[in-house]
Amino acid sequence: MSGKNWDRVPIDAQSVDAPLSLSAVFLVVTVASERNALARVASVLGGLDDLVKTVGFRDLSGRLSCIAGIGRDFWDRLSSGRRPLELKPFVPIKGAVHSAPSTAGDLLFHIRSERPDMCFEFERILLDNLGDAVTVVDEVSGFRYFDARDLLGFVDGTANPTGLDLPASALVGDEDADFAGGSYVVVQKYLHDLAAWARIPTPLQEVIIGRTKIDNIEIDDDDAPRKSHKSLATIVDADGNEYDILRDNMPFGRPGQREFGTYFIGYSRYLWVIEKMLQRMYVGDPPGAYDRLLDVSTPQTGTTFFAPTRPLLQALVEGVQQLPAAR
Numbered sequence: 001m002s003g004k005n006w007d008r009v010p011i012d013a014q015s016v017d018a019p020l021s022l023s024a025v026f027l028v029v030t031v032a033s034e035r036n037a038l039a040r041v042a043s044v045l046g047g048l049d050d051l052v053k054t055v056g057f058r059d060l061s062g063r064l065s066c067i068a069g070i071g072r073d074f075w076d077r078l079s080s081g082r083r084p085l086e087l088k089p090f091v092p093i094k095g096a097v098h099s100a101p102s103t104a105g106d107l108l109f110h111i112r113s114e115r116p117d118m119c120f121e122f123e124r125i126l127l128d129n130l131g132d133a134v135t136v137v138d139e140v141s142g143f144r145y146f147d148a149r150d151l152l153g154f155v156d157g158t159a160n161p162t163g164l165d166l167p168a169s170a171l172v173g174d175e176d177a178d179f180a181g182g183s184y185v186v187v188q189k190y191l192h193d194l195a196a197w198a199r200i201p202t203p204l205q206e207v208i209i210g211r212t213k214i215d216n217i218e219i220d221d222d223d224a225p226r227k228s229h230k231s232l233a234t235i236v237d238a239d240g241n242e243y244d245i246l247r248d249n250m251p252f253g254r255p256g257q258r259e260f261g262t263y264f265i266g267y268s269r270y271l272w273v274i275e276k277m278l279q280r281m282y283v284g285d286p287p288g289a290y291d292r293l294l295d296v297s298t299p300q301t302g303t304t305f306f307a308p309t310r311p312l313l314q315a316l317v318e319g320v321q322q323l324p325a326a327r
């Protein structure tokens with residue numbers, strides 16, 4: 001990794017490589033069109049780092065962290081300069097059986113902590129500060145489920161890149177030097193049909209996911225008639241290079257409402273890698289052989305953001321603050 005020591009807390013805002021946590025809040029908002037809404041949001045984004053310290057310092061072992069992601073349209077309001085090369089709104093996907101919608105979002109806040117109350121407190125103050133400059137379009141509180149399992153019962157996150165592979169997979173590099181160190185972020189909120197999943201025998205569930213259920217062993221399905229989720233989500237180029245992404249999915253739910261979900265969040269150096277994963281999952285490889293995980297998982301949202309480094313975020317918001325008020 002970048003040589004960081006996560007025992008040093010509070011954690012800087014915009015640390016994509018902050019540790020996976022026991023709790024997380026995924027907050028997506030749109031920003032009102034008025035000029036003063038833009039100014040207010042810019043000022044809150046400029047104070048994000050201080051807010052992480054304000055809340056995070058109250059229990060350092062809570063390891064609070066926050067990443068703000070910026071959608072394409074809002075990026076253009078914040079900056080008249082260049083934007084990250086691949087940044088664009090989430091492209092909806094239509095497979096023969098399953099499709100993925102594209103939904104609104106100017107800003108994403110990915111708030112992580114070992115303590116749900118710290119995520120809550122951070123979100124509460126953040127939204128207070130943003131006031132009516134924003135409208136909340138989606139808010140999900142995720143939790144760690146036993147040994148990092150999703151609500152389908154499988155361990156989720158094992159193949160995440162670690163060590164030096166993490167920045168190489170998740171952070172933009174020299175290919176777009178002005179935005180180096182930032183990351184493309186894609187989120188999708190999925191709801192599961194757990195009753196339908198329970199009707200699928202465990203051996204078939206394992207074939208669908210590509211790992212065994214109890215002990216999480218990877219299943220080699222190179223010669224299988226149909227690819228698993230794990231294999232459809234593996235992206236290899238013509239030269240045999242594999243492209244990973246950093247995922248920090250979290251289960252969420254309200255059993256009383258029969259709501260059971262997975263909040264998918266992927267950070268990537270290249271947006272095309274996540275797009276290709278989605279294409280393979282929804283359209284299938286070969287086309288038609290889609291990801292059977294989707295038979296029990298329906299996306300409610302789909303939004304793309306770019307999380308700039310902390311200094312770049314600071315520069316963007318300072319640019320807004322220096323604009324004449326009448327603009």
Ligand code: HEM
Pocket residue numbers: 150152154155156157158159160188190209211229230231233234245247262264266274277278293297
């Ligand atoms: C309902 C939503 C989803 C669930 C429950 C889910 C669950 C899982 C599970 C259990 C694994 C195997 C363990 C692991 O390596 O993490 C996995 C692997 C993976 N998933 Fe998902 N996933 C979901 C959606 C997605 C989406 C939308 C993408 C990408 C756009 C994705 C990308 C990946 C990748 C890259 C891997 C690792 C593949 C490898 O072994 O290299 N997943 N997922």
